[in-house]
Structures are given as C-alpha cells and as structure tokens.
Amino acid sequence: MPRRVAICAVAQIKNEPDIWYKRFQGMVFDCVEQILKQTGVTFDLKKGIRNVVTCSDDVFDARTISDNAMTDVVGAHYRGEEKMAQDGINGLGYAMACLLSGHDEVVLLAGHCKESQSESRRMCTNLAFDPFYCRPLGMDFTNVNALQARAYMAKSGIREEHLARIVVRSRKNGARNPYARENKMVTEAEVMKSPMLADPVREMHHYPVTDWAVAFLLSNEERAREFTDKPVWISGFGNCMDTYFLGDKDLDSNFSLKKAAEKAYRMAGIKDPRRDINLFELNDAVAYQLPMWAEGIGLCEEGKGGRWIDAGWMEKHSVNLSGGMLNGNPVMIGGLARAAEAVTQLRGEAGSRQADGIRKALAHGTTGAAGQHHAVVILEK
Amino acid sequence: MAHRKKNRNVGIVGIGQTQYSSHREDVSQPEMIQEAVRLALKDAGISIREVDCVVHGNMELFEMIYQPDLWHVLGTGGYGKDGYRITTGGTTGSTLVAAADNLAASGMYDVVMAIGFEKLQEGHTTGGITNMADALWAKNLQTGALTGYTAARMIKEFGEDRAKRAAMTHRIIMDKHACLNSNSHRAFGLDFDQIESLMENSPKLVGELRLIHMCSQSDGACALILAEEKKAKEISRKPVWIRDHITVHREESFNLFGLEPVEMTHRFAARELFARNGIRDPLEYFDVFEMYDPSAWWGLEWLRDFFLLEGDEHLKLVENRETMIGGKIPINPSGGVVSANPIGATAMVRVAEAALQVRGDAGRHQVPKPVKHALASGFGGTMWTVLFLLEKELTGWGE
Numbered sequence: 001m002p003r004r005v006a007i008c009a010v011a012q013i014k015n016e017p018d019i020w021y022k023r024f025q026g027m028v029f030d031c032v033e034q035i036l037k038q039t040g041v042t043f044d045l046k047k048g049i050r051n052v053v054t055c056s057d058d059v060f061d062a063r064t065i066s067d068n069a070m071t072d073v074v075g076a077h078y079r080g081e082e083k084m085a086q087d088g089i090n091g092l093g094y095a096m097a098c099l100l101s102g103h104d105e106v107v108l109l110a111g112h113c114k115e116s117q118s119e120s121r122r123m124c125t126n127l128a129f130d131p132f133y134c135r136p137l138g139m140d141f142t143n144v145n146a147l148q149a150r151a152y153m154a155k156s157g158i159r160e161e162h163l164a165r166i167v168v169r170s171r172k173n174g175a176r177n178p179y180a181r182e183n184k185m186v187t188e189a190e191v192m193k194s195p196m197l198a199d200p201v202r203e204m205h206h207y208p209v210t211d212w213a214v215a216f217l218l219s220n221e222e223r224a225r226e227f228t229d230k231p232v233w234i235s236g237f238g239n240c241m242d243t244y245f246l247g248d249k250d251l252d253s254n255f256s257l258k259k260a261a262e263k264a265y266r267m268a269g270i271k272d273p274r275r276d277i278n279l280f281e282l283n284d285a286v287a288y289q290l291p292m293w294a295e296g297i298g299l300c301e302e303g304k305g306g307r308w309i310d311a312g313w314m315e316k317h318s319v320n321l322s323g324g325m326l327n328g329n330p331v332m333i334g335g336l337a338r339a340a341e342a343v344t345q346l347r348g349e350a351g352s353r354q355a356d357g358i359r360k361a362l363a364h365g366t367t368g369a370a371g372q373h374h375a376v377v378i379l380e381k
Numbered sequence: 382m383a384h385r386k387k388n389r390n391v392g393i394v395g396i397g398q399t400q401y402s403s404h405r406e407d408v409s410q411p412e413m414i415q416e417a418v419r420l421a422l423k424d425a426g427i428s429i430r431e432v433d434c435v436v437h438g439n440m441e442l443f444e445m446i447y448q449p450d451l452w453h454v455l456g457t458g459g460y461g462k463d464g465y466r467i468t469t470g471g472t473t474g475s476t477l478v479a480a481a482d483n484l485a486a487s488g489m490y491d492v493v494m495a496i497g498f499e500k501l502q503e504g505h506t507t508g509g510i511t512n513m514a515d516a517l518w519a520k521n522l523q524t525g526a527l528t529g530y531t532a533a534r535m536i537k538e539f540g541e542d543r544a545k546r547a548a549m550t551h552r553i554i555m556d557k558h559a560c561l562n563s564n565s566h567r568a569f570g571l572d573f574d575q576i577e578s579l580m581e582n583s584p585k586l587v588g589e590l591r592l593i594h595m596c597s598q599s600d601g602a603c604a605l606i607l608a609e610e611k612k613a614k615e616i617s618r619k620p621v622w623i624r625d626h627i628t629v630h631r632e633e634s635f636n637l638f639g640l641e642p643v644e645m646t647h648r649f650a651a652r653e654l655f656a657r658n659g660i661r662d663p664l665e666y667f668d669v670f671e672m673y674d675p676s677a678w679w680g681l682e683w684l685r686d687f688f689l690l691e692g693d694e695h696l697k698l699v700e701n702r703e704t705m706i707g708g709k710i711p712i713n714p715s716g717g718v719v720s721a722n723p724i725g726a727t728a729m730v731r732v733a734e735a736a737l738q739v740r741g742d743a744g745r746h747q748v749p750k751p752v753k754h755a756l757a758s759g760f761g762g763t764m765w766t767v768l769f770l771l772e773k774e775l776t777g778w779g780e
Contacts, residue, residue: 003488023517051628057448058441064513065440065470068762072632078649080628081765082476085438085466086448093489094465094480101486102388103626127447131503132409237489241435241464244454259461267489368451373464 005099006224006231009038010340012214015181015328018116019211024061028112029073031215039217039227041106043075051080051104053095055088055111057332059124074110088336089365089375093237099220106223112213113330128368142206144369146198149288151252153200156291157306163287164191165309167204167326174323176353181210181328205287210328214340232346236378238263257296257374268378273298279318279345279361281338284326293364294319297376318355335365339377346381387486390775392613392620393736395425395606401566401721404502405600411456414498414602418458421604425616433490435459438468438477438497439725442512443504457496471761473497474603474729479626479767481607491612497726498602506598526675529588531682536589539696545589547696549576552594552677552719554705559716561746566599566721594677601723603730621736624770624778627654633763646766647686654768664688664710668752669738671731673760674717687758706748714738714746728759732769739773
C-alpha cells in the first residue's frame with residue numbers, strides 16, 4: 001500500500017494588509033493559473049485534475065457555503081470540489097487520503113482568506129463560542145489565547161523580553177521572504193511598549209490583519225514526475241481535537257498538539273524530531289505560541305521554553321525562517337502557509353532565507369482558540 | 382474517467398439518526414449530535430474508543446457558529462481523536478460520507494465516524510441561503526432551492542395537467558413513505574384522492590412550486606460509522622459496502638455559457654459512475670434509490686437524469702406508482718427530503734437510509750424484496766451532485 005504522496009507545486013500571492021483592488025476569487029485564480037503554468041497539469045477528465053479541495057470560511061467571506069464562490073476559479077466544472085473548513089493544512093491531510101485511497105490521482109488544493117473584509121476579526125471568532133455560556137462573556141480567539149499565554153509563560157519561564165525577541169526576529173525573517181507581509185522593523189524596546197491587546201498579549205505580539213491566497217498541486221507517487229522534477233513528499237500527517245470548555249483542559253498542556261505530532265511522527269518513521277527533522281514552520285498566531293508549540297512537537301523540553309529561546313535554538317533548528325504567521329498570514333490558512341514555506345525550502349527555492357541541507361521539514365497548523373485543534377505534516381525531499 | 386479500485390474496501394457498520402423535527406428546544410447542538418452518535422455506536426456495537434477519526438460538517442451561517450466542530454466536540458466524541466471538518470452545500474452530508482470513505486480507504490484510519498447535523502430552528506435558513514449569492518452580482522437573484530423554473534419547464538414539456546398531476550403524485554408517494562418512518566418531520570397522511578385539491582389549493586411559493594411540494598426546515602443529526610474491510614467484518618455481521626462515489630460540482634454562475642443549457646450534474650454523475658462500474662441498465666440494477674429531492678418537482682424531474690431515461694419514462698414510473706415501496710424501483714422509502722430536511726445531515730440520511738434498506742433493517746418502510754444494490758444521492762450548492770453505490774455483497778461487482 002502506498003504510504004506517501006507528492007506535492008508537485010505551490011503557488012501563492014503576496015501577503016498584504018488589504019487587497020482592496022481584487023476580489024478573493026481573483027486572488028485564488030492567480031494562484032491556480034501559476035499552478036497550471038508550473039506543472040502543465042490540465043483539467044482533462046481522465047488524466048488531469050478531477051478533484052479540488054478548497055479552503056475558505058463562511059464567516060470571514062460573509063458567504064454561506066463559501067466554496068460556492070470558488071467553483072468557477074478552481075475549475076470545478078463537472079468535477080469534485082470539497083471545502084476544508086479548518087486551517088487549510090488539514091486539506092493536505094485530506095488530499096493525502098484522497099490520493100492514498102486510490103480514489104484520485106491528482107488533487108488541486110486552494111485556500112484563501114481576506115481578513116481585511118471583516119469589520120472585526122474578534123467579532124468573527126467570538127462566533128466560535130457557544131451562544132449560551134461563552135459567547136455572552138465576549139470570548140474570542142484573542143482573549144482566550146491571552147489566557148493561555150499567561151498560563152504558559154508562568155510554566156515555561158517566558159518573559160516580555162522573550163516575546164519581544166520573537167517579534168523582532170519574525171519581522172526580520174519576513175523581510176527576507178518576498179511573499180511575506182511588509183511590516184515596519186521594530187526594536188525589542190518598541191515591542192515591550194506596544195499597547196496591551198489582551199493582557200499579556202500586546203498588539204505587536206499578535207499577527208496583523210492580512211489577505212492571502214495559496215494553491216498546491218498534489219499527486220500520487222506514480223504520477224508526480226509528470227508535473228515536477230522536484231516533488232516534495234508528504235510522509236506523515238496527524239491531527240487532533242482537544243475538548244472545548246476552558247475549564248475542562250489544562251491550557252498549557254499541549255494535549256492535542258502532542259497527539260497530532262506523535263501520529264505524524266509514527267507515520268513518517270520519525271524517532272527524534274530534533275535529530276531527524278531539519279526545518280520547522282510553526283503556526284504562531286501570537287508570539288508566545290512559538291516556544292509553546294515547539295514544546296508540543298518535542299523540539300523543546302517541556303516547561304523550558306524560555307531557556308530554549310535564550311540558548312538560540314530557534315536559529316539552530318531553523319524555526320520559522322519565513323517570519324511565521326506572526327509576520328502576517330490570515331486565519332484559516334496560517335498553517336497552510338507553513339507548509340507552503342516548508343515546501344519552498346525543501347525545493348531549495350527560498351532565496352536569501354534558504355537553509356542548507358534540508359532533507360525533512362515539519363509544518364504545523366492550528367484551528368480554534370488556544371490550540372484546540374492541531375495538525376502536523378512531515379515533508380521530505 | 383480515471384478511476385481505480387479503491388486501495389481498501391470500506392463498509393458502513395453503524396447508523397444513527399435522531400428524530401427529525403421543526404424544533405428541538407430540549408437539546409443543544411452538541412446534545413442533539415450526541416443522540417445520533419450514541420445510536421450509531423450502539424448500532425455498530427462498539428465504543429467511542431474504537432473510532433479513530435471524526436468528520437464533521439454543516440453550514441456555518443445557518444446557525445451562525447464559526448467552526449462549530451470546536452464546540453460540538455462535547456457531543457461528537459472527537460476528544461483526543463483526529464478530526465476533520467469538511468463541508469460543501471446541501472451536499473455536505475454526502476461529502477462527509479465520501480470523505481470518511483476516502484480516509485478509511487487510505488490506510489490513515491481504520492474506523493471513521495461522519496457526523497452531519499443542522500438545527501435550523503436556531504437560525505434563519507432562507508436568509509442564510511440568500512447570503513450564498515455573490516454580493517456584487519447575484520444578491521437579488523439567489524433563492525436557494527425555492528425556484529419555479531423546473532415546474533415551468535415540465536409544464537411546457539408535458540402539458541400543465543399531466544406535469545402537475547405527476548408532481549403531486551410523487552409528493553403523495555413521499556408522504557405515504559414518510560408515514561411509515563418514525564423519524565419523519567412531516568408525515569401528513571395524504572392520499573391520492575387529494576391530488577386535484579392540493580394542485581389547486583396549496584399556497585403558491587414561486588409559480589407552480591407550492592408549499593406542499595417544498596422541503597421543510599428541520600432539526601436533526603445523522604452519524605455513520607465506516608470501517609475498512611477487515612475491521613468492518615469484525616464489527617458488523619452485515620456491513621454495507623461503499624462500492625464507489627462521485628462528486629460533480631459546477632460553476633456558481635448559471636449563465637457562464639450564455640443561453641446554452643449545460644448538462645445536469647446529476648446525469649453527468651450518473652453516467653460517469655455507472656460507466657466506470659459497468660452498470661448498463663441502472664433501472665434494472667438498483668433495488669432502491671434514496672434521492673435528495675428538495676421539492677416534489679425536482680424529485681420528479683431528476684429521476685430522468687439519475688436513471689439516464691429519455692422522454693417521459695420518468696413520468697410513467699411515477700404515474701404507475703412504480704416508485705412506491707412495493708414498486709419496481711422504490712424511491713425514498715424514508716419519505717425523502719420533503720419529509721425531513723436538517724440540511725447538513727440531509728444528504729447523509731440518504732446514504733444511511735439506503736444502507737438500512739440493504740441491511741433489511743428499515744422496519745416499516747423496508748422494501749419487501751431483497752435489496753442488494755442501492756443508489757443514494759446528495760444535492761446542494763449551485764446544482765451539485767454526490768452519488769453513492771452501495772452493495773450488500775463484496776464480490777461480483779459489475780460482472
């Protein structure tokens with residue numbers, strides 16, 4: 001039975017604060033056109049794309065059945081089209097299932113989110129909470145993440161200085177990535193004086209409003225060489241759901257991330273991520289999450305996040321060389337952006353931020369508040 | 382069309398449905414889902430510990446919950462498990478089964494539970510559907526499934542009296558079936574002597590689409606447990622095998638190709654699916670068909686597409702009442718979508734009911750002949766189709 005699938009191409013547009021001049025359909029179409037050009041793949045019903053996985057969100061697009069607006073631009077004319085309604089990185093897992101099942105040979109994956117369209121991101125994410133107990137309290141992803149930040153910082157010895165360092169580094173790395181959102185370079189002192197958003201999360205600790213779209217072409221092992229000379233293989237995938245009520249879980253435990261990583265490692269035959277994996281892209285929507293997720297995937301010892309940063313392990317392990325989500329990727333595809341970056345690195349196409357000797361990479365995505373759902377993908381050259 | 386045999390066979394081993402109703406104030410969304418999940422686990426005779434992965438779906442703007450699987454984990458049993466949320470339109474329920482089939486066949490998981498639900502009482506369905514339209518070009522046009530176009534076209538093709546009579550006959554057959562299904566939301570006890578009176582007196586919605594023709598807004602949930610062959614045989618004495626499925630979407634812009642009508646996705650899906658599985662005469666091959674029929678007019682018209690019929694063959698099937706439970710090709714023994722429509726679950730209910738028929742476990746609405754081959758369809762979006770072939774036996778397919 002086949003155990004891996006190929007990513008044959010990735011195409012993206014630049015992350016921008018407000019793509020006011022283009023509808024989200026146009027953003028996705030630009031990516032799909034690039035995929036066709038890069039790979040020569042067609043929409044032939046026998047040999048081409050006959051299944052598409054899209055990723056978008058009803059609330060952020062203000063469209064019921066948001067993928068309905070995608071069918072035209074992804075070429076879903078008499079074809080399958082299914083929407084991944086979580087972070088798009090799970091779309092890689094689902095596309096993997098479509099290919100490994102034998103049902104499909106080629107799958108197009110396309111995601112978008114235009115955060116600039118919504119009046120308030122916090123108003124949108126408030127809707128994720130149940131209408132009876134949590135929503136009336138005003139809970140949203142930002143303030144629930146702040147509760148987790150406080151718990152995790154206490155546990156792992158993370159101070160303001162650490163967070164400032166993460167933010168400064170993220171923007172420096174982002175500046176080397178031509179697709180990254182263009183942000184002002186800041187100093188650690190400026191980060192520490194940034195206005196408080198939800199204590200202890202400051203404005204600069206939080207990823208900014210961003211619009212973006214990305215597309216992937218995946219195929220089974222047999223057909224990969226038809227579309228590329230440099231396939232990147234998905235050799236492991238795992239995801240996991242934690243429970244819902246904050247009082248029912250330890251906010252600093254990384255419960256679902258540990259399980260997701262464990263599953264992905266098992267599938268990919270990874271014994272020790274620190275030794276076996278050369279590059280990590282973590283879905284850090286908020287600065288504290290970078291060391292926290294690093295603990296969750298076993299890159300950093302549990303409860304030692306502060307010392308891990310001090311010892312320079314972010315550089316030694318090549319973590320978030322893209323700038324991470326913190327530099328600016330929209331929700332719903334912040335994890336998928338990690339996979340796009342990992343693929344670019346594995347193909348050796350990362351330009352001035354290219355890391356040397358990359359054989360295996362890990363991309364991570366999270367959905368919901370305080371990391372309720374996590375997904376981990378292992379990619380190989 | 383490129384299609385190979387699946388890498389692993391997958392069977393349905395557990396089926397759970399809630400009561401369908403216009404209002405379920407007694408339960409919250411996770412509680413309602415938990416009812417279906419508990420019934421599916423009981424039906425399979427397994428505990429939630431044996432489920433590897435949960436796939437969840439509905440339409441977010443109907444209840445205005447963003448990423449509802451996060452909250453619903455309280456009822457899905459998905460805690461600590463792999464979880465996916467995959468949606469389409471009204472097709473969502475069948476998309477979830479297709480996804481679960483892929484996930485189990487891939488070798489990534491052995492036992493997968495698919496959960497579709499909707500609690501339409503807690504939202505505004507038509508408002509939600511209207512919000513599907515392109516905000517720039519189509520907001521003033523989109524009415525979801527509320528369209529009088531099909532009725533107008535059928536009246537033009539078959540004459541007013543014959544078309545209206547056939548649509549109402551289909552509607553009454555559906556109600557007769559619904560009266561045998563204890564989960565039905567709407568079961569009125571209609572009879573054929575009411576055809577004329579309903580044709581004239583049921584309130585008009587759009588043109589000749591009348592209130593009685595139209596599906597309801599329901600609350601309800603459905604859960605299906607799928608397992609790969611080895612596990613399926615361990616768990617169940619009579620797994621129902623998913624032989625194949627096909628998803629066929631099309632553009633949101635109906636007039637992208639000018640005034641030239643494009644082929645109906647149902648017909649396209651049926652033709653492709655039957656061809657790649659060697660089914661030459663679908664009307665002879667299938668013993669039952671559970672169809673996603675949002676209105677009696679569509680249910681009637683779509684018979685022609687799904688069975689690749691020509692002319693008025695589909696009308697004759699209904700006029701001769703061959704689509705009743707005891708007829709040549711029973712359509713929707715469950716009562717269909719016009720009798721219960723919890724949208725995110727509706728298309729999954731079609732697969733669930735078809736599987737119950739294959740197992741012979743449909744109770745009072747069981748088709749009174751051996752059911753070996755079943756067809757189930759989902760409908761949604763802008764004329765999207767998902768179509769399933771279910772089989773009683775694992776061997777002898779397409780021979």
